Amino acid sequence: MEDKTYEDIIEGRNAVIELLKSGKDINKLFIQKGERHGSINEIIGMAKKQKVVIVEVEKVKLDSMSNTKSHQGVIAIVPPFEYAEVEDILEYAKLKNEDPFIVMLDGIEDPHNLGSIIRTAEGAGVHGIIISKRRAAQVNATVSKTSAGAVQYMKIARVTNLSDTIKDLKEAGLWIYGTDTEAPKYYSQENLKGPICLIIGSEGFGISRLVKENADVLVNIPMKGKIESLNASVSAGIIMYEVVKQRG
Numbered sequence: 010m011e012d013k014t015y016e017d018i019i020e021g022r023n024a025v026i027e028l029l030k031s032g033k034d035i036n037k038l039f040i041q042k043g044e045r046h047g048s049i050n051e052i053i054g055m056a057k058k059q060k061v062v063i064v065e066v067e068k069v070k071l072d073s074m075s076n077t078k079s080h081q082g083v084i085a086i087v088p089p090f091e092y093a094e095v096e097d098i099l100e101y102a103k104l105k106n107e108d109p110f111i112v113m114l115d116g117i118e119d120p121h122n123l124g125s126i127i128r129t130a131e132g133a134g135v136h137g138i139i140i141s142k143r144r145a146a147q148v149n150a151t152v153s154k155t156s157a158g159a160v161q162y163m164k165i166a167r168v169t170n171l172s173d174t175i176k177d178l179k180e181a182g183l184w185i186y187g188t189d190t191e192a193p194k195y196y197s198q199e200n201l202k203g204p205i206c207l208i209i210g211s212e213g214f215g216i217s218r219l220v221k222e223n224a225d226v227l228v229n230i231p232m233k234g235k236i237e238s239l240n241a242s243v244s245a246g247i248i249m250y251e252v253v254k255q256r257g
Contacts, residue, residue: 017086017087017088017089017090018074018075018076018084018085018086018087018150019084019085019087019150019153019154019158020075020076020077020079020080020081020083020084020085020150020153020154021077021079021080021081021083021153021154022047022048022049022052022081022082022083023048023154023157023158024153024154024156024157024158025038025052025083025084025085025158026048026051026052026055026158027157027158027159027161027162028085028087028153028158028161029052029055029056029059029061030055030158030161031158031161031162032059033087033161034087034088035056035059035061035085035086035087036062036085036086036087036088037061037062037063037064037085037086038052038056038061038062038063038064038083038084038085038086039064039065039066039070039071039074039083039084039085039086040052040053040063040064040065040066040082040083041065041066041067041068041071041082041083042065042066042067042068043068045082049081049082049083052083068082071083071084075150076149076150076151077150077151077154079154090148090160090165092148092165092166092167093137093164093165093166094166095137095139095166095168095174095177095178097137097164097166098111098136098137098139098164098166099136099181101136101137101164102136102204105136107134107136108202108203108204108205108256109136109181109183109204109205109206110133110134110135110136110204110205110207110252111135111136111137111138111139111178111183111205111206111207112126112130112135112137112138112139112206112207112208112209112245112249113138113139113140113171113174113175113206113207113208113209114126114138114139114140114141114145114208114209114241115141115145115171115208115209115210115211115216115217115220116141116144116145116210116211116214116216116217117140117145117146117209117210117211117241118144118145118146118211119146119241120146120149120151120152120155121151121152121155121242122146122240122241122242123140123146123148123152123155124151124152124153124154124155124156124160125155125156125242125246126138126209126241126242126245126246127152127156127159127160127163127165128155128156128157128159129242129245129246129249129250130159130163130245130249131156131159131162131163132159133246133249133250133252133253134253135163135249136164137163137164137165137166138163138164138165138166139165139166139167139168139171139174139206140165140166140167140168141167141168141169141171142167142168142169143169147167148160148165171217171219171220172219172220172223175206175208175220175223175224176223178206179225181204182204183204183205183206184203184204184205184206184225184226185205185206185208185223185224185225185226186199186201186205186206186207186208186224186225186226186227186228186248187208187210187216187220187221187224187226187227187228188207188208188209188210188215188216188227188228188229188230188244188248189210189215189216189221189227189228189229190215190229190232190237190238191227191229192227192228192229194226194227194228194229195228195229195230195231196228196229196230196247196248196251197251198228199226199228200255201251201252201255201256202255202256205252207245207248207249207252208220208224209241209244209245209248210241211241212238212239212240212241228248230244230247230248
């Protein structure tokens with residue numbers, strides 16, 4: 010057994026199916042030997058049509074390669090994830106003739122949260138996500154699997170300084186909304202129809218002080234129970250779909 014960690018991999022049946030649908034490059038596809046049922050046959054058929062190299066291996070081999078430990082009998086080796094530029098996200102909104110709808114993540118370190126946010130953002134029509142290069146989850150196998158393959162369709166930009174990026178977005182005409190548990194207004198009381206960037210912070214610390222100071226408006230989500238905050242991906246989903254609702 011090789012003692013090797015595969016960083017640039019996509020694993021899990023749904024994630025690999027979406028990867029194949031996206032048409033992105035796949036270096037090699039590892040399939041577990043043995044009986045095959047359900048979607049694994051669809052994966053093999055799609056891979057053969059696209060002339061992807063398929064290698065049959067024992068389960069123990071996939072277990073050693075897997076980062077998530079839930080590979081479901083299939084792992085794709087892929088080139089490194091291609092991050093977008095913020096300008097690419099704005100251009101994408103322009104091409105769709107839509108007001109930019111961007112989500113910025115401040116301090117989201119859990120790859121499961123990042124994957125869940127990407128999945129919801131793709132469904133909500135978000136044009137792109139901005140993350141920090143430091144102290145933040147990056148796109149990896151866990152993120153891809155948790156996103157159910159949505160990462161293949163989402164433009165994700167990494168930036169060195171979130172505050173500087175906020176200033177650039179303001180110059181591009183976007184209105185910046187930050188989430189804060191102490192904010193006096195609920196998210197549903199704001200007009201979210203124009204060009205916006207929605208900032209989601211970590212569960213424990215929220216958005217950082219400098220990022221908060223650069224936001225145009227701070228909003229909160231009403232909490233009626235004893236728990237003071239929601240999971241970051243849940244908070245993001247609630248507000249993203251308020252944008253969807255308001256934009257019709």
